[in-house]
Amino acid sequence: DSNPQLSSCCQLLELIFRKGLQQPVLALVHRDYWHCLEQLPQLDSCGSPISLALEQTSACKKLLTPQGKGRYFLRLALKRRILGSVVQHLLHTTRLLEVCEVYELVPCRELGMVLRYLGGRVFVLDLIEGSQAQVDRFVLPGDIIDEINGVSLRNASNGQAGVVLARFKGSPLSLRVLRWRADDGAVYQPVVKLLQALKQENPSLQLISRPQQQCRGYGGKEVLQHGIPLVLEQNQPSKVQHVGVACLDILHHGAR
Structure with a gap:
């Protein structure tokens, strides 16, 4: 901590980790490198020291923003000398990146979605007939609600999404949505087992993808x-x- 070069070194590391990140157009919530780092434990090739550092970062109640979590993790990685392994995992050619989009709504009483909490994720199980979500068809069954107005729902407990929505009652909403399936038909592999479990629990669940001509x-x-x-x-x-x-x-x- 007493090294005068530490601050500038960490700033350079943040620039490197943010290089190439794409931001959704007109999004209220910006995507940061932490959103990529937190996906590493879903890969079998991720080493336990990295997983432990990520778990410690996610569990820290003092960290409120993705930037803060990213900086805290970088500090742990430097201290434990695992930063090289982190970079190797991020640059691995077989790494799968989820399709992330932002769904913005005007103030409304309810989302019009039936949610299911499974494996630390908040899945969209169904859309209520006649609701704004059903009309827009932006979010589809099988998709994951990852954030609401910047509040992460990763490892959310039952009912946590409702608590977050109540906090922002009467305000515009910005939902960060992870697609279960990309436009090219590729299924996001880390959620395949969870989707199969959802299908077993709810045989009527229809997993459909958006038509490519929608846009x-x-x-x-x-x-x-x-x-x-x-x-x-x-x-x-x-x-x-x-x-x-x-x-x-x-x-x-x-x-x-």
Whole structure:
């Protein structure tokens, strides 16, 4: 701790771990390197020293943000000299990364989702007929609610999602959703056994994936995440001079 180079060294490590992280468009909650680190114990190749450090970080009640958890873990990794192993696991070519998207809602009384707590995860079991979630079809059965307004639901106990929702009653909601299946049809392998258990408990559970043409329509801001990269690839001269004002105006009217 007395080394004057420690602070700058840790800043460089954070820059390295954040390199290449993609953020959802117009998301209220930013994805940080901790969200990748906390997935390591799900892999069989992850060594016990790394798992222990991750468990100790997750269990620390003083850590409230992903950045704080990431910094605490880096400190443990440096102290225990396991940082090299952490990097090797993150760079392993067979590592599977989940598809993460953000679902934003205006203030509402209830989500319209039936949730099931299993294996430390909060699964969407069903959508209530006529609810906003059922109309939007953004979240589907089998998907995982990972965060609500930045509050992690990893290792959540029964009913914890309801407690978090009650805390943000009357406020806009931002749900961080982990897809059980990517658009290319690939199933997120770490949740396969949990999905099989859900299917055994609920034979009527229908695991369906979103149609790939869904983002080709109009009306939802979710199309921006796919449309903006396509527009940039065309390399056409800019025609909109007040993009920021326009986006804010769209969000304002959408919230109303």
